[in-house]
Amino acid sequence: MVESIxxxxxxxxxxxxxxxxxxxxAPTPATPPAKTGTTLAADMAAAPPVDTDRVAQIRQAIKDGSYPIMPARxxxxxxxxxxxxxxxxxPA
Known part of the structure; x- marks a missing residue:
C-alpha cells in the first residue's frame, strides 16, 4: 500500500x-514582410519565370542538330x- 505523507x-x-x-x-533576425497580392503580381509581370540561359542552350542544340529527341519521353x-x-x- 501507499503510505500517506x-x-x-x-x-x-x-x-x-x-x-x-x-x-x-539571442536576438532573432528580422524577416522581410510577406509580399501583398499586388506586389507579387507586379514582380511576376516584370519578367517571365523562364531560365533564358537554358532556353538559349536548347535553341543552340536544335540549330546544331545535337538536341536529343526521345520518342518514349x-x-x-x-x-x-x-x-x-x-x-x-x-473516359480515358
Missing part, C-alpha cells in the same frame, strides 16, 4: 523568490498531360 498545514507565508535570467536571449509527357486534362467522369 501526512497533511501538515504551513505556518506562515511562503516567501517568493525572484527568478533572474543568467544570459540575455515525348509519348510519356503527352500521356501525362492527357491524364491531367481528363475529368473524373470522362
Amino acid at each position: 501526512g497533511t501538515r498545514l504551513t505556518t506562515g507565508p511562503i516567501p517568493a523568490v525572484r527568478v533572474t535570467l543568467d544570459t540575455p536571449p 515525348i509519348a510519356d509527357s503527352l500521356i501525362a498531360l492527357r491524364l491531367q486534362w481528363k475529368s473524373n467522369n470522362e
